Amino acid sequence: MVRVGILALQGDVAEHRRALADAGAEAVSVRRPADLDGVDGLVLPGGESTTVSMLLDSSGLAAPLTRAVRDGMPMFGTCAGMILLASSADDGRPDQRLLGAIDIRVRRNGYGRQAQSFECDLAVDEIDGGPVHAVFIRAPVVVSAGPGVDVLARLPGPGPGTGAAPVVCRQGHVLVSAFHPELTADRRVHQLFLSMIGARSGTGPGVAALVGG
Ligand code: GLN
Numbered sequence: 001m002v003r004v005g006i007l008a009l010q011g012d013v014a015e016h017r018r019a020l021a022d023a024g025a026e027a028v029s030v031r032r033p034a035d036l037d038g039v040d041g042l043v044l045p046g047g048e049s050t051t052v053s054m055l056l057d058s059s060g061l062a063a064p065l066t067r068a069v070r071d072g073m074p075m076f077g078t079c080a081g082m083i084l085l086a087s088s089a090d091d092g093r094p095d096q097r098l099l100g101a102i103d104i105r106v107r108r109n110g111y112g113r114q115a116q117s118f119e120c121d122l123a124v125d126e127i128d129g130g131p132v133h134a135v136f137i138r139a140p141v142v143v144s145a146g147p148g149v150d151v152l153a154r155l156p157g158p159g160p161g162t163g164a165a166p167v168v169c170r171q172g173h174v175l176v177s178a179f180h181p182e183l184t185a186d187r188r189v190h191q192l193f194l195s196m197i198g199a200r201s202g203t204g205p206g207v208a209a210l211v212g213g
Pocket residue numbers: 045046047048049050078079080081083108109137138139140
C-alpha cells in the first residue's frame with residue numbers, strides 16, 4: 001500500500017487523513033524528520049502558512065523537506081500548503097519560508113478574507129467524471145505560473161478581480177490546489193496525487209484506473 005505522509009504541524013490534517021484512506025493509501029503524520037522515513041509522498045494541508053513556516057524551523061523539518069522535494073518526493077499542497085510549495089509569495093511575512101518546489105507566484109489571501117470565502121464547480125484536466133466542487137477559504141491567488149507549470153484548472157469565470165486564475169497546478173512531481181479537496185467527499189484530486197506517486201515508483205495504478213468515472 002502506498003504510504004503518504006501528512007505534514008502535521010498545524011492545519012486540517014484529519015481531513016486529509018480521511019481523504020487519503022478513502023483513496024486507498026496509508027496516511028502517516030509527519031512531525032519530525034524521522035517521520036519522513038519510508039514515506040512515498042507528502043501532503044501539506046491547509047492552515048496558516050506563516051505559522052507552519054515557523055514550525056518547520058522549530059521541528060527541524062525545513063531542510064529535510066527541501067531536500068526531499070528536490071530529490072523527487074511527490075508533494076501535494078492545498079491552500080496554505082500551496083503557498084509553502086510556491087517559489088514566491090506576496091503578502092507573506094518577510095521571513096516566511098517557502099520550499100520553492102513549484103514555479104508559481106502566489107498572493108496570500110488574494111481572494112479576500114474569511115467573509116469572501118466561496119465555493120464553485122471546476123473542470124480539472126486529467127480528472128474525468130464531471131466537475132470538482134471546490135471550497136476556497138482565504139485562498140491564495142496564483143499571480144503567475146512559469147513555463148514548466150501545467151495549469152490543470154482555472155476559475156470558471158472572472159473571480160473577485162482575478163479573471164480565470166489558475167487554481168490547480170502541477171510541475172513534475174509537485175501538485176498544488178488553491179482550494180480544499182479534503183473538505184468534500186470527492187476523492188478524485190487525492191487520487192490524482194496517488195497516481196503521480198504510482199507513476200514515479202512505477203508500481204501504482206495509472207491515472208486512468210484511478211481517476212476515471
Ligand atoms: N490564508 C492562509 C495562509 O496564508 C491559507 C488559508 C487556508 O489554508 N485555508 O496561509
